[in-house]
Amino acid sequence: MAVVSNGTTIIDAGALGSGVPTGKMILIKTLTASGSGTLDFINGADSVVFDGTYKEYVFKFINIHPATDSADLTFQVDTGTNTNYNQTIMSTVFRAEIREDGADSKLIYDTNLDQEEGTAFQQIQHDIGNDADQSAAGTLTLFNPASATFVKHFMARSQIYYAGDYALDFLVAGYFNTTTALTRVQFKMSTGNIDSGVIKLYGIGG
Amino acid sequence: MGLISAGSTIFDAGAMSAGFGGSMTFIKKLTASGSGTLSFVDGASSVVLDGTYKEYVFTFNNIHSSSENSFQINFRDGGTAYDAVKTSAGYRAYHFEGGGADLGYEASLDLAQETAFQGVGQPQSSADNDSSGSGYLHLFNPASTTFVKHYISHYSHHYTNAAPGVITNWMSGYCNTTTAIDGVQFKFDSGNIDSGDICLYGIA
Numbered sequence: 001m002a003v004v005s006n007g008t009t010i011i012d013a014g015a016l017g018s019g020v021p022t023g024k025m026i027l028i029k030t031l032t033a034s035g036s037g038t039l040d041f042i043n044g045a046d047s048v049v050f051d052g053t054y055k056e057y058v059f060k061f062i063n064i065h066p067a068t069d070s071a072d073l074t075f076q077v078d079t080g081t082n083t084n085y086n087q088t089i090m091s092t093v094f095r096a097e098i099r100e101d102g103a104d105s106k107l108i109y110d111t112n113l114d115q116e117e118g119t120a121f122q123q124i125q126h127d128i129g130n131d132a133d134q135s136a137a138g139t140l141t142l143f144n145p146a147s148a149t150f151v152k153h154f155m156a157r158s159q160i161y162y163a164g165d166y167a168l169d170f171l172v173a174g175y176f177n178t179t180t181a182l183t184r185v186q187f188k189m190s191t192g193n194i195d196s197g198v199i200k201l202y203g204i205g206g
Numbered sequence: 207m208g209l210i211s212a213g214s215t216i217f218d219a220g221a222m223s224a225g226f227g228g229s230m231t232f233i234k235k236l237t238a239s240g241s242g243t244l245s246f247v248d249g250a251s252s253v254v255l256d257g258t259y260k261e262y263v264f265t266f267n268n269i270h271s272s273s274e275n276s277f278q279i280n281f282r283d284g285g286t287a288y289d290a291v292k293t294s295a296g297y298r299a300y301h302f303e304g305g306g307a308d309l310g311y312e313a314s315l316d317l318a319q320e321t322a323f324q325g326v327g328q329p330q331s332s333a334d335n336d337s338s339g340s341g342y343l344h345l346f347n348p349a350s351t352t353f354v355k356h357y358i359s360h361y362s363h364h365y366t367n368a369a370p371g372v373i374t375n376w377m378s379g380y381c382n383t384t385t386a387i388d389g390v391q392f393k394f395d396s397g398n399i400d401s402g403d404i405c406l407y408g409i410a
Contacts, residue, residue: 001211002211003209003211011209011211011216012211012212013211013212014211014212014213014214014216023227023228023229023230023231024228025228025229025230025409026228026229027229027410060260060261060409062260062261062346062347063346063347063350063352063353065353096295096296096297096311096376096378097295098293098294098295098316098318099318100293100318100319100382101318101319102318102319105295105311105313105316106311107297107309107310107311132352133352133353133354133382133384134353134354135353135354135356136356137261137344137346137347137356137358138356138358139344157358157378158358159346159356159357159358159378159379159380161353161354161356161380165293166293167293167294167295167316167378167379167380168295169295169296169297169358169376169377169378198260200260202229
């Protein structure tokens with residue numbers, strides 16, 4: 001049964017009517033780490049939408065805490081039903097940082113963290129400390145993963161309580177060099193587990 | 207009582223189900239008018255700044271200074287003083303109207319375990335009516351009693367009267383406390399916020 005108000009369909013067939021104004025940032029899925037080896041967002045599984053429904057997807061990272069000190073949060077993607085997570089990446093990486101004693105403040109390009117047609121997992125949060133109060137937070141945006149025409153652009157910015165007691169502003173951008181639609185995204189630490197933290201996936205627009 | 211359509215719960219327990227409504231919720235807008243400070247305090251004047259959301263976003267719209275000064279922020283971590291201990295790094299790109307451009311680390315935006323106000327921008331022009339600054343700041347999980355509180359900003363503004371042009375500032379850091387942050391205050395390092403508005407959103 002539909003809900004109709006003044007001639008406008010508000011709700012029908014399990015969905016809001018197209019004329020109902022809603023925000024354009026839609027929460028799709030929240031995954032909470034608890035000693036997790038990986039956190040996976042797979043289109044069509046566990047209510048995850050990661051296809052042409054949205055032209056832009058945003059992942060939010062809340063208090064990512066590694067089990068191992070100085071571990072990096074990394075991500076990769078794959079296509080179809082493949083689970084190798086080894087798509088080809090071109091990326092740039094730079095950071096600003098300062099130590100809590102005021103020393104070692106700088107803005108640098110990270111030549112050892114970018115990729116040149118590499119297939120490794122891409123760092124998006126570098127050297128996270130694992131003291132009880134240390135963590136990292138930030139955002140990763142992935143554009144039009146369902147495109148069959150273009151490569152798939154991504155950009156990330158995070159604030160990290162870096163092992164060694166630094167504040168680290170970490171920026172990564174690049175593209176997956178494939179014209180095949182992406183269907184899945186996997187996050188994991190470079191070593192050890194994701195001890196705790198939350199990753200949220202949003203769709204933008206629609 | 208819930209509202210269910212074709213097996214999908216649309217509303218229940220006073221809220222719209224996940225996936226139906228937007229996830230960015232407008233909380234509060236403060237409009238400056240020769241204001242010394244603009245403050246967002248949890249529980250006051252309809253402001254929510256607690257564990258309701260894991261992320262809060264402040265947007266800065268046409269912030270115009272009364273004199274040539276720098277836009278700043280500070281955080282309240284218990285008590286009424288805006289004096290949370292912070293460590294942060296910053297950098298900037300600029301391009302002057304008369305030529306000259308650069309990118310580099312900006313020491314005026316960093317802090318090392320300090321309680322002073324955090325720079326969001328550098329000195330910005332006040333003489334011209336059309337000069338202002340705009341940008342945003344993200345504050346993550348301010349109610350946590352486990353972790354430090356991360357924040358990230360990007361603020362672009364007119365530079366000084368003597369050196370007109372654009373300067374864009376990136377800054378991020380953390381309040382080095384496991385006490386909840388329940389208030390945020392904005393001001394210029396001297397003088398007033400002549401005009402502009404700051405909006406607060408919660409990200410569900």
